[in-house]
Amino acid sequence: MDQNINKRIGILGGGQLGKMLCQAGSKLGLSIAIMERDKTFPAYPICSNWTDGDITKYEDVIAFGKDKDVITIEIENVNLSALEALEEMGKEVYPPTDALKIIKDKGLQKTFYEGLNFPTSDFTLFKSKDEIIKAIENKKLSIPFVQKSRTEGYDGKGVHVVRSEDDLKGLLDTQSVVEDLVDIKTELSVIVARRPNGEMSYFPPVEMEFHPTANLVEFLFSPSMLEHYIQEKAINLAMLVAQKLEIVGLLAVEMFVTKNDEILVNEVAPRPHNSGHHTIEACDISQYEMHLRAILDLPLINATLIRPAVMVNLLGEEGHSGTTLYSGLTEALQTAGVYPHLYGKKETKPYRKMGHVTIVNADIDKAKNIGHHIKNTLKVIAQT
Amino acid sequence: MDQNINKRIGILGGGQLGKMLCQAGSKLGLSIAIMERDKTFPAYPICSNWTDGDITKYEDVIAFGKDKDVITIEIENVNLSALEALEEMGKEVYPPTDALKIIKDKGLQKTFYEGLNFPTSDFTLFKSKDEIIKAIENKKLSIPFVQKSRTEGYDGKGVHVVRSEDDLKGLLDTQSVVEDLVDIKTELSVIVARRPNGEMSYFPPVEMEFHPTANLVEFLFSPSMLEHYIQEKAINLAMLVAQKLEIVGLLAVEMFVTKNDEILVNEVAPRPHNSGHHTIEACDISQYEMHLRAILDLPLINATLIRPAVMVNLLGEEGHSGTTLYSGLTEALQTAGVYPHLYGKKETKPYRKMGHVTIVNADIDKAKNIGHHIKNTLKVIAQT
Numbered sequence: 001m002d003q004n005i006n007k008r009i010g011i012l013g014g015g016q017l018g019k020m021l022c023q024a025g026s027k028l029g030l031s032i033a034i035m036e037r038d039k040t041f042p043a044y045p046i047c048s049n050w051t052d053g054d055i056t057k058y059e060d061v062i063a064f065g066k067d068k069d070v071i072t073i074e075i076e077n078v079n080l081s082a083l084e085a086l087e088e089m090g091k092e093v094y095p096p097t098d099a100l101k102i103i104k105d106k107g108l109q110k111t112f113y114e115g116l117n118f119p120t121s122d123f124t125l126f127k128s129k130d131e132i133i134k135a136i137e138n139k140k141l142s143i144p145f146v147q148k149s150r151t152e153g154y155d156g157k158g159v160h161v162v163r164s165e166d167d168l169k170g171l172l173d174t175q176s177v178v179e180d181l182v183d184i185k186t187e188l189s190v191i192v193a194r195r196p197n198g199e200m201s202y203f204p205p206v207e208m209e210f211h212p213t214a215n216l217v218e219f220l221f222s223p224s225m226l227e228h229y230i231q232e233k234a235i236n237l238a239m240l241v242a243q244k245l246e247i248v249g250l251l252a253v254e255m256f257v258t259k260n261d262e263i264l265v266n267e268v269a270p271r272p273h274n275s276g277h278h279t280i281e282a283c284d285i286s287q288y289e290m291h292l293r294a295i296l297d298l299p300l301i302n303a304t305l306i307r308p309a310v311m312v313n314l315l316g317e318e319g320h321s322g323t324t325l326y327s328g329l330t331e332a333l334q335t336a337g338v339y340p341h342l343y344g345k346k347e348t349k350p351y352r353k354m355g356h357v358t359i360v361n362a363d364i365d366k367a368k369n370i371g372h373h374i375k376n377t378l379k380v381i382a383q384t
Numbered sequence: 385m386d387q388n389i390n391k392r393i394g395i396l397g398g399g400q401l402g403k404m405l406c407q408a409g410s411k412l413g414l415s416i417a418i419m420e421r422d423k424t425f426p427a428y429p430i431c432s433n434w435t436d437g438d439i440t441k442y443e444d445v446i447a448f449g450k451d452k453d454v455i456t457i458e459i460e461n462v463n464l465s466a467l468e469a470l471e472e473m474g475k476e477v478y479p480p481t482d483a484l485k486i487i488k489d490k491g492l493q494k495t496f497y498e499g500l501n502f503p504t505s506d507f508t509l510f511k512s513k514d515e516i517i518k519a520i521e522n523k524k525l526s527i528p529f530v531q532k533s534r535t536e537g538y539d540g541k542g543v544h545v546v547r548s549e550d551d552l553k554g555l556l557d558t559q560s561v562v563e564d565l566v567d568i569k570t571e572l573s574v575i576v577a578r579r580p581n582g583e584m585s586y587f588p589p590v591e592m593e594f595h596p597t598a599n600l601v602e603f604l605f606s607p608s609m610l611e612h613y614i615q616e617k618a619i620n621l622a623m624l625v626a627q628k629l630e631i632v633g634l635l636a637v638e639m640f641v642t643k644n645d646e647i648l649v650n651e652v653a654p655r656p657h658n659s660g661h662h663t664i665e666a667c668d669i670s671q672y673e674m675h676l677r678a679i680l681d682l683p684l685i686n687a688t689l690i691r692p693a694v695m696v697n698l699l700g701e702e703g704h705s706g707t708t709l710y711s712g713l714t715e716a717l718q719t720a721g722v723y724p725h726l727y728g729k730k731e732t733k734p735y736r737k738m739g740h741v742t743i744v745n746a747d748i749d750k751a752k753n754i755g756h757h758i759k760n761t762l763k764v765i766a767q768t
Contacts, residue, residue: 002713005726023410026403026430029726029739046410048429284720284744299718306690329386334683336668342389342413355413360668 004296005030007092010068012055014043016343016353017074017272020280022046024288030296035064042343058082065091070295072249074271076104077152092196094248094295095270102245103270106177107150113265116244118237120265121180121256125150129173136168143167144181149174182264184256186210187217188224188231189275190238191252191287193294200239201290201300203283205231206275209310209368219371220275220311221364222282226257234263241268250291252276274313278358281339282309307337308364310371314340314355314380316348322382324348332378335370337361340378354380388680389414391476394452396439398427400727400737401458401656404664406430408672414680419448426727442466449475454679456633458655460488461536476580478632478679479654486629487654490561491534497649500628502621504649505564505640509534513557520552527551528565533558566648568640570594571601572608572615573659574622575636575671577678584623585674585684587667589615590659593694593752603755604659604695605748606666610641618647625652634675636660658697662742665723666693691721692748694755698724698739698764700732706766708732716762719754721745724762738764 005028011018014036022043025032033049034041044050053060055075061082065071070092071083080101087093095103102108113120124141126132135141143165149158149172160170161181187208194200207224208217224231238253245251245268252273254266276287283303293300324346332338342355357374361367389412395402398420406427409416417433418425428434437444439459445466449455454476455467464485471477479487486492497504508525510516519525527549533542533556544554545565571592578584591608592601608615622637629635629652636657638650660671667687677684708730716722726739741758745751 002710023407026407027725029728045432046430298714301720326386336685341411344413
């Protein structure tokens with residue numbers, strides 16, 4: 001008998017990643033409960049079961065986890081001690097807390113890569129802003145560099161780039177990792193999956209397209225245009241990192257590709273990832289189903305890209321705060337191969353992740369052109 | 385502004401078709417409420433909103449519909465008078481009640497085809513079992529024939545085939561349509577969609593594969609192997625039927641292809657259909673999203689089959705009644721391109737539709753082989 005699919009799954013967090021996990025789970029008839037603070041979160045309408053609670057509070061996480069079989073996360077900012085206690089009670093906690101502890105702290109993460117000789121940019125750990133200023137005065141550290149808060153960083157928050165002395169004013173006064181600013185050609189992401197028994201699989205690499213003048217990610221696309229051997233190297237590195245972390249579930253490995261084709265691990269996320277949204281329509285298995293299969297100890301398969309894809313995040317429009325409205329959606333739906341995902345957040349604010357659009361086309365350049373058009377025409381605004 | 389996607393949708397019925405409508409709606413962040421009698425129905429875990437009620441009761445349907453903008457169905461067995469009243473209140477009811485009235489009654493349906501000169505098998509309407517017996521005695525009717533109950537027929541229920549005098553014992557004693565038994569080569573289904581403004585689109589035809597010896601449908605597959613011109617004819621006929629019925633939403637048109645390549649309309653369903661399950665993974669748009677787009681008056685697109693597909697229904701195993709268990713599921717998940725959909729019905733009984741499996745493969749013959757294997761190995765059984 002196939003009992004694994006009857007396991008009671010608990011997910012800490014109910015954002016868009018939780019929502020898309022529920023969508024994938026629904027096809028297999030899985031029982032998925034979500035803990036979040038109130039009913040306004042994206043996954044609420046489609047999770048089988050909702051528990052009101054704070055994922056950062058010990059008691060809440062314990063109470064939620066104790067009648068589940070498998071506990072997983074959709075965001076790293078959870079109560080680690082509670083997860084450790086649940087693990088000790090014999091619950092299956094994925095990602096395992098040992099891995100999560102390393103990943104949650106960017107200092108530990110870099111030290112972990114360094115200890116295993118994984119290629120990563122040079123770095124130093126600092127306890128405070130003052131320590132960084134002192135290191136610069138003593139010529140132990142030189143501009144430019146990137147400062148990353150060791151914990152609580154998310155979606156670009158907790159990251160400060162110092163290109164000139166002027167930028168020193170903005171230094172974060174917290175425990176941080178200071179990394180060399182790498183001169184990169186492009187960024188790659190490889191999502192891999194691992195079962196409790198060690199079986200692994202991976203998704204084809206995803207590449208970032210940068211705006212030609214502004215240094216901003218325009219969108220993600222797959223397949224990557226990089227030479228095959230570089231992609232292979234990236235996949236192997238991602239698999240090795242997941243293995244050494246003894247991950248169960250997904251691990252999204254973000255990497256820099258330098259101008260001389262060196263690959264450096266940037267950072268990892270032990271859950272579904274923004275760079276895997278397109279897998280819903282473009283691959284023969286989605287990252288969400290893969291994560292669920294991995295944590296349920298069900299067979300994994302190496303994902304195949306069926307159709308080239310571009311993914312554009314739909315961010316709340318600058319200058320718009322309030323009840324969510326969409327403009328340009330009807331037009332977007334007129335083109336075959338355009339898949340808007342609207343997360344159902346009732347309130348928009350500038351740069352909030354409100355949805356994403358996957359564009360699939362046999363011709364990747366056409367997909368990119370449509371992606372540009374969507375970026376310019378599909379807007380998330382506020383009711384006036 | 386794109387306000388149509390904010391419309392409050394109400395679906396009468398929460399079976400697997402309702403569930404898959406909710407899955408599709410979830411991606412677009414739609415607000416979907418479902419009315420069903422208790423919480424055990426398949427769509428319950430993923431609909432945004434559930435109303436306890438009986439879809440065949442006038443008061444329940446009115447109460448459910450009056451705070452919705454658009455009301456649709458996932459099964460024809462609903463209270464028609466209530467829907468007519470909601471239509472009069474200015475609610476958008478799709479399929480329109482005029483079309484639903486014709487479709488719900490197989491006698492009216494056949495008369496409708498006849499009146500418009502649509503090709504369909506010859507038929508006679510009867511009021512009772514006795515009338516049929518009398519017609520045979522008077523040589524006005526001859527064996528073999530098929531008797532179909534005018535109303536309440538579903539999933540093979542309400543259909544009785546008479547091949548010999550012996551079969552007359554099993555005649556249904558109800559108002560019925562008696563049709564010629566057509567000597568068919570194969571059966572086709574074409575699903576079309578229509579918006580309130582008359583814009584239409586269609587899905588590629590789906591063909592039925594019959595068991596070589598037993599006269600049973602083994603599975604559905606697409607693309608059809610029939611000559612292109614026959615498929616074109618079928619698509620055009622399906623579009624015309626939907627147009628004449630002034631359908632809004634989906635119309636699944638089931639057709640017989642006779643041994644001399646004549647196409648006869650068999651029957652239609654004004655909603656998502658079993659023959660469109662594969663569109664979730666095999667087409668660039670699913671029948672579920674297409675139905676939602678049509679009833680929300682959003683753009684339709686002609687669906688393209690991306691990958692050949694085979695669909696196998698997962699029926700409750702004979703001799704098994706009780707708490708649902710799956711056998712062979714883990715094995716099924718080992719093959720790429722195999723997509724089990726488990727409806728989440730807690731209780732199984734013989735022949736109950738418990739799920740389906742879509743098999744997608746660049747090689748349709750490989751897909752069929754996998755389909756056969758799945759049919760023999762993936763079983764829905766009861767806990768002992």
